[in-house]
Amino acid sequence: xxxxxxxxxxxxxxxxxxxxxxxxxxxxxxxxxxxxxxxxxxxxxxxxxxxxxxxxxxxxxxxxxxxxxxxxxxxxxxxxxxxxxxxxxxxxxxxxxxxxxxxxxxxxxxxxxxxxxxxxxxxxxxxxxxxxxxxxxxxxxxxxxxxxxxxxxxxxxxxxxxxxxxxxxxxxxxxxxxxxxxxxxxxxxxxxxxxxxxxxxxxxxxxxxxxxxxxxxxxxxxx
Amino acid sequence: xxxxxxxxxxxxxxxxxxxxxxxxxxxxxxxxxxxxxxxxxxxxxxxxxxxxxxxxxxxxxxxxxxxxxxxxxxxxxxxxxxxxxxxxxxxxxxxxxxxxxxxxxxxxxxxxxxxxxxxxxxxxxxxxxxxxxxxxxxxxxxxxxxxxxxxxxxxxxxxxxxxxxxxxxxxxxxxxxxxxxxxxxxxxxxxxxxxxxxxxxxxxxxxxxxxxxxxxxxxxxxxxxxxxxxxxxxxxxxxxxxxxxx
Numbered sequence: 001x002x003x004x005x006x007x008x009x010x011x012x013x014x015x016x017x018x019x020x021x022x023x024x025x026x027x028x029x030x031x032x033x034x035x036x037x038x039x040x041x042x043x044x045x046x047x048x049x050x051x052x053x054x055x056x057x058x059x060x061x062x063x064x065x066x067x068x069x070x071x072x073x074x075x076x077x078x079x080x081x082x083x084x085x086x087x088x089x090x091x092x093x094x095x096x097x098x099x100x101x102x103x104x105x106x107x108x109x110x111x112x113x114x115x116x117x118x119x120x121x122x123x124x125x126x127x128x129x130x131x132x133x134x135x136x137x138x139x140x141x142x143x144x145x146x147x148x149x150x151x152x153x154x155x156x157x158x159x160x161x162x163x164x165x166x167x168x169x170x171x172x173x174x175x176x177x178x179x180x181x182x183x184x185x186x187x188x189x190x191x192x193x194x195x196x197x198x199x200x201x202x203x204x205x206x207x208x209x210x211x212x213x214x215x216x217x218x219x220x221x222x223x
Numbered sequence: 224x225x226x227x228x229x230x231x232x233x234x235x236x237x238x239x240x241x242x243x244x245x246x247x248x249x250x251x252x253x254x255x256x257x258x259x260x261x262x263x264x265x266x267x268x269x270x271x272x273x274x275x276x277x278x279x280x281x282x283x284x285x286x287x288x289x290x291x292x293x294x295x296x297x298x299x300x301x302x303x304x305x306x307x308x309x310x311x312x313x314x315x316x317x318x319x320x321x322x323x324x325x326x327x328x329x330x331x332x333x334x335x336x337x338x339x340x341x342x343x344x345x346x347x348x349x350x351x352x353x354x355x356x357x358x359x360x361x362x363x364x365x366x367x368x369x370x371x372x373x374x375x376x377x378x379x380x381x382x383x384x385x386x387x388x389x390x391x392x393x394x395x396x397x398x399x400x401x402x403x404x405x406x407x408x409x410x411x412x413x414x415x416x417x418x419x420x421x422x423x424x425x426x427x428x429x430x431x432x433x434x435x436x437x438x439x440x441x442x443x444x445x446x447x448x449x450x451x452x453x454x455x456x457x458x459x460x461x462x463x464x465x466x467x468x469x
Contacts, residue, residue, distance in 0.1 A: 071429045072422045073385035079402040079418030083228040083411035155296050162298040166392075166406055173300050177392065180304035188308060192301035199296035 012186035019187075023175065027194060030171025033089070033164070034157045034202070037096035041153060044097070045104035050134065052105070053112040063109065066102040074099065074163045082167050092164035099160060100153040107149025111142030144217060147210030151203050158199040172198075231412020232419065248398075252424065255387055255397035262319045262383045266326035267376065274331045278338025278368070279360055287335050291328040299325055299386055307393040315397075318390035325386060326379040333375025337368030370440055377432045384428050388421050398424065 016023065052062040077095045085091045115138050123137045139146075162173025170177065172191040179187030211218065235241060242248050277283040299321055306317035341364045349359035365372075388399030401417030404410075 068426065068429075071381055071385070071425050073388060073425055075388045075391075075399065075402060076385075076418040076421035076425070079406070079414045080422065082406065083232075083415045087406075152295075155292075159296060159298040162300040163389075165300065166403065170300075173298065176298075176301055176304050180308055180393070183308060185308055188301070188304050192298070192305065195298055195301060196293075196296055203296075 008183065008185050010185045010189040012190075015184075015186035016190055023190065023194070026172050026175050026191065027198075029169070029174075030158070030161050030195070031198060033092060033096060033161050033169070033171055034154065034198070037093055037157050038100050038150065038154050040093075041097045041100035041104055042150065045101045045108060048101075049105050049108035049112065052109055053138075054130075059109060059113075063106060066105055069098065070102050074160055075166060078163065078166055087167045089169050091167050092161070092169045095164075096157050096160055100157050103153040103156065104146075104149045107152065108142065108146050111145025111149075112138055114145060115141040140214075143214050144210070147206060147213070151206045151210075154202045154206060155199045158195060158202065162195065228411045228415055231410070232415040233412075235412050235416045236419075248420065251396065251398050251401070252420075255384070255399075255424065258315055258319050258387050258390070258395075258397055259322070259380065259384045262322040262387070263326055263376070263380050265319070265323035266330055266379060266383075269323075270327045270330035271334055271372070274334025274372075275338060275360070275365065278335040279356075279364060281339055284335065284339070287328075287332050291332050294325060294328045299389060300392070303389055303393060313394040315390060315395040317393055318387060318395045318397075321389075322383045322386040326383050329378040329382065330372075330375045333378070334368065334372050337371030337375075338364055340371070341367045370436075373436050373439065377436055380432060381425060381429050385421075385425050 048062065052058045074095060077098065078091055081091045081094055085094060119137060119141065120133070123133050128137065161171045162176060164170035165173040165177045168174075172195050175191035176188050179185065179191065240247075244250070274287075277287065302321040302324060303317055306320055307313050311317050311320065345363060345367065346359060349363045350356075354362065387397045388402065390397050391399030391401075391403030398417060398421050401420065402414055405413035405417055
């Protein structure tokens with residue numbers, strides 16, 4: 001099939017050059033949706049996780065609810081939101097925030113719960129209060145797990161943005177779907193590769209930021 | 224306005240016409256489940272043997288992790304439209320294939336982890352009792368890895384059921400087209416009803432599988448698993464590789 005119509009290649013630099021305006025628009029939309037969604041999700045998830053950590057009784061239900069919500073397909077979520085929030089950016093953003101938040105709450109909570117009990121005891125013995133312990137002992141110790149959560153949430157959000165195509169705001173998904181409808185392979189492949197590139201770059205940046213933020217993990221090696 | 228949409232959704236769901244005929248909800252749901260079953264089977268046929276082999280030999284961990292991570296970054300939509308633009312064609316086939324490919328990582332990583340985690344002493348006892356490698360694999364290692372393998376299959380199944388609605392975008396069947404058609408024709412009551420149906424199906428499937436897994440796990444293993452894995456590893460015990468349907 002592919003060789004039968006050489007006029008429709010999967011990769012075409014001409015396409016990229018001639019449509020750079022379109023591509024960069026989609027790229028900007030994709031990146032801005034991702035960044036905004038992860039930031040908002042983090043701002044909501046952090047206090048939620050801290051709250052659930054402070055009251056262990058809440059931890060089970062919070063994680064359980066997160067798991068149940070996570071089971072709802074993105075397409076269905078967008079479909080349920082669209083009638084109320086309209087066709088457009090808001091609907092996609094709410095959906096993205098919801099999924100990213102679930103990943104983040106889980107990882108932050110796991111990180112906080114994983115803090116060594118002896119470290120906590122030592123801090124308490126030094127006279128640390130609750131807030132001080134949280135800010136100077138528990139959160140820094142949970143940082144590796146929080147960074148993992150952020151990386152996971154970011155990478156999945158990058159992929160998830162494309163489903164926004166059903167409400168007309170799918171970033172690069174918009175190009176993929178249009179390429180499919182007009183049988184323009186170069187458009188599909190370019191958008192796919194750019195999606196992968198965004199995810200890779202974002203993941204690397206967060207990984208480096210995480211390493212810089214936790215110098216102590218490097219000093220003792222992985223133990 | 225929004226009340227209106229909810230009312231429309233109820234009207235649509237209560238319309239007997241939507242529950243009968245070839246486009247009725249029961250037929251669409253059955254279609255949805257059949258497509259899902261085919262996708263999970265395809266994925267299992269590929270992932271189980273590879274996962275068992277790699278886990279048994281204790282190698283390839285880095286490769287499985289790398290594959291799971293890459294697959295997380297690749298949008299399902301991308302693979303779907305790429306497949307639909309090739310000789311595979313429109314409709315159900317590209318959707319089932321794409322769903323199957325994304326179901327491989329959860330099954331593979333869980334199977335691999337399950338076999339890798341089998342106690343070395345247990346494995347050596349099996350050898351000491353005169354079992355061959357294959358016999359130990361079949362009678363000792365796989366049964367001990369079964370809970371994790373089951374968890375992987377469960378994650379994969381839910382993920383597939385949630386991915387299949389994307390078929391609506393490439394002219395396939397199942398419950399997805401209700402949402403896509405509704406959006407295209409701006410009948411939001413129908414969109415809401417379709418969304419509720421898909422979400423409901425996933426939640427029911429998750430509940431059924433969770434109950435099934437519990438029933439299939441021998442009683443003593445239930446409690447130890449809980450105690451052994453609770454707390455710190457809450458998030459990793461059943462690693463979900465991606466949000467469903469992304």
